[in-house]
Amino acid sequence: MDFFDDIIIDIKQLNFSRGGRYIYKDVDIRIPRGKVTAIMGPSGTGKTTLLRLIGGQLKPDSGSILLDGDDIPRLGRSELFDVREKMGMLFQSGALFTDMTVFENVAFPIRVHTQLPEDMVRDVVLMKLQAVGLRGAAQLMPSELSGGMSRRVALARAIALAPALVMYDEPFTGQDPIAMGVLVNLIQKLNQALGHTSIIVSHDIKETLSIADYVYIIADSGVIAQGTPDQLQQVDSEQVRQFMLGLPDGPVPFHFPAADIATELMEGC
Amino acid sequence: MQPVLDSIALLGRSGLDKVAAIGRSGMILAHAIVARPDPVQSFPLLIRQLYSVGVQSMVIIIVSGLFIGMVLALQGYTLLVDYGTEQAVGQMVALSLVRELAPVVAALLFAGRAGSALTAEIGLMKTTEQLSSMEMIGVDPLRRIIAPRFWAGFISLPILTMIFSAVGIWGGMLVGVEWLGIYEGSFWANMQNSVDFFDDVVNGLIKAQVFGLVVTWVAVFQGYDSIPTSEGISQATTKTVVYSSLAILGLDFIMTALMFGDF
Numbered sequence: 001m002d003f004f005d006d007i008i009i010d011i012k013q014l015n016f017s018r019g020g021r022y023i024y025k026d027v028d029i030r031i032p033r034g035k036v037t038a039i040m041g042p043s044g045t046g047k048t049t050l051l052r053l054i055g056g057q058l059k060p061d062s063g064s065i066l067l068d069g070d071d072i073p074r075l076g077r078s079e080l081f082d083v084r085e086k087m088g089m090l091f092q093s094g095a096l097f098t099d100m101t102v103f104e105n106v107a108f109p110i111r112v113h114t115q116l117p118e119d120m121v122r123d124v125v126l127m128k129l130q131a132v133g134l135r136g137a138a139q140l141m142p143s144e145l146s147g148g149m150s151r152r153v154a155l156a157r158a159i160a161l162a163p164a165l166v167m168y169d170e171p172f173t174g175q176d177p178i179a180m181g182v183l184v185n186l187i188q189k190l191n192q193a194l195g196h197t198s199i200i201v202s203h204d205i206k207e208t209l210s211i212a213d214y215v216y217i218i219a220d221s222g223v224i225a226q227g228t229p230d231q232l233q234q235v236d237s238e239q240v241r242q243f244m245l246g247l248p249d250g251p252v253p254f255h256f257p258a259a260d261i262a263t264e265l266m267e268g269c
Numbered sequence: 270m271q272p273v274l275d276s277i278a279l280l281g282r283s284g285l286d287k288v289a290a291i292g293r294s295g296m297i298l299a300h301a302i303v304a305r306p307d308p309v310q311s312f313p314l315l316i317r318q319l320y321s322v323g324v325q326s327m328v329i330i331i332v333s334g335l336f337i338g339m340v341l342a343l344q345g346y347t348l349l350v351d352y353g354t355e356q357a358v359g360q361m362v363a364l365s366l367v368r369e370l371a372p373v374v375a376a377l378l379f380a381g382r383a384g385s386a387l388t389a390e391i392g393l394m395k396t397t398e399q400l401s402s403m404e405m406i407g408v409d410p411l412r413r414i415i416a417p418r419f420w421a422g423f424i425s426l427p428i429l430t431m432i433f434s435a436v437g438i439w440g441g442m443l444v445g446v447e448w449l450g451i452y453e454g455s456f457w458a459n460m461q462n463s464v465d466f467f468d469d470v471v472n473g474l475i476k477a478q479v480f481g482l483v484v485t486w487v488a489v490f491q492g493y494d495s496i497p498t499s500e501g502i503s504q505a506t507t508k509t510v511v512y513s514s515l516a517i518l519g520l521d522f523i524m525t526a527l528m529f530g531d532f
Contacts, residue, residue: 052401057404057405081407081408084406085407089405091398091401092398093398095399095402108406112406113407157406
C-alpha cells in the first residue's frame with residue numbers, strides 16, 4: 001500500500017517569508033495518516049515554523065495547508081480554535097502551565113473541551129499519566145520536574161483529548177540518553193496504540209529515523225529529500241549526506257559568510 | 270542625499286510600527302471587552318485575578334494612603350494655623366484626597382505594583398510558550414488569560430481608590446485631631462459640609478475607573494506584545510510603568526479641567 005493513499009495534511013505551493021527572506025518557497029508536503037512523519041534539517045531552516053503554520057499560529061504568504069479538507073490559513077479565529085481540538089502539540093520546552101500541578105495541566109484540555117464529570121476527568125488524567133509513567137507525579141508542580149519529565153507530562157496533555165494529529169517540536173533536544181530512550185519509546189508506542197498521526201520535527205537523526213515511517217529533509221527554503229529512512233540512506237546528494245552523517249563542512253559551510261580573513265585582518269593595520 | 274532618505278524611511282517605518290501597535294492594542298481591548306464570558310469557567314478565573322491584582326495591592330495602598338493623609342494634615346495645619354483656620358484641615362485633607370490624590374496616587378502605585386506584575390506574568394507566559402500551547406489546545410489566550418486580568422484591574426482600582434481615600438482621611442484625623450489637637454467636631458463637620466458626593470466623590474471615582482481601564486490595558490497589551498526574551502520582558506515591564514504613569518497624569522489634567530474647571 002502506498003503511504004499517500006490516505007493523507008491527513010496536504011500542503012500545496014506553500015510560500016512563507018520573514019524579513020524579506022524566504023523560509024519556504026513553493027513547497028509541497030503530504031503527511032500520511034496514522035504514520036510517524038519526520039521533518040528534519042539543519043537548525044534555522046524553519047522546521048518549527050512549519051509546525052506553527054500547520055497549527056495556524058503563523059499565516060503563509062500564499063499556498064494552502066489542508067487538514068482533512070480544512071484550509072488552515074483561511075479559517076476564521078473561532079473555526080481555527082475548533083480545528084485545533086484535532087491537534088496536540090508537544091513544545092520543545094514542554095510549555096506546561098506553571099501555576100497548575102501536573103494533574104491540572106493534563107486535565108486542562110479535558111475540562112475546557114468536554115463536559116465530563118470530575119470523577120471521569122480524574123480517571124482519564126490518571127490513565128494518560130500512567131501511559132507516560134508519571135501517575136506518581138500527579139500532584140507535583142512543573143518547577144519540581146526534570147526536563148524529561150516535563151516533556152512526558154506535556155505529551156500526556158497533548159494526547160489528553162485523543163487528537164488525530166500530534167506534533168512534536170524537537171522532543172529529544174537536551175535530553176539525557178535515558179530520557180531520550182523513554183521519549184522515543186513513548187512516541188512510537190502511543191502512535192501505534194492510539195492510531196494518531198505524528199509529525200516529529202527534529203535534528204536528532206538516529207532517534208528520529210528509528211521511529212519515522214517517512215522523512216522530509218528541509219533546507220534552502222524547500223524539501224531537498226524525502227522518503228523512508230532506508231530510501232534516504234541511498235540518496236546521492238552531498239547536502240543530504242552532510243546532514244545525515246553530521247559532517248562539519250560541506251554544502252552547509254562551517255563559516256558564516258564573511259569577507260576574506262586576510263583582507264579583514266589587514267584593514268586593522 | 271541618501272542619509273536624508275534613510276532617515277525619512279526610518280521615520281516612516283517607526284510611524285507604521287506605532288500605528289500597527291495601536292491597532293493590535295485595540296484588538297486586544299476589543300477581545301477583552303467583548304469576550305463572551307462563560308460563567309462556570311470565567312468566574313473562578315476572575316476571582317483569582319481580583320485576589321492577585323486587587324487584594325494583594327491593598328497593603329501598599331493602605332500604607333501609602335495613611336502616610337499621605339498624615340502628611341496632608343501636617344502640611345495643612347502648618348499653613349492654616351497662621352490664619353487661625355486650622356479647623357479646615359479635615360476639609361482640605363478630604364477634598365485633596367477624594368478629588369485628586371487618591372485616584373492619581375493609587376493609580377500610580379497600582380501601575381507599579383499590579384501593572385508591572387501583569388506585564389511580567391503575561392510576557393513570561395509568552396516566553397515559555399504557555400500562550401502558544403494554550404492556543405494549540407484550542408483555548409483562546411485572549412479570553413482565558415487577558416480578559417480576566419483586564420476586568421480584575423478595571424474593577425479593582427476604583428475600590429482601591431476608595432480604600433486609599435478612607436485610610437488617608439483617617440490618617441489626617443490621627444495627625445490633626447489626635448496629635449495636633451484640632452477640635453474633632455470641627456474637623457468632621459467642615460469635611461461633611463464641603464465634600465459633595467456627586468461633584469467630589471463620584472468625579473474622583475470616574476477618574477479611578479478611567480485610570481483602571483488605561484493601566485490594565487497598557488499592562489496586558491505590553492505583556493502580550495512583548496518580545497519573548499528576558500530583555501523583551503524587561504523592556505515591556507518598564508514601558509508599562511512609564512506609559513501608564515504618563516497616561517494617568519495626562520488624563521488627570523484633562524479630566525480635572527472637564528470636571529472642576531469653571532470656564
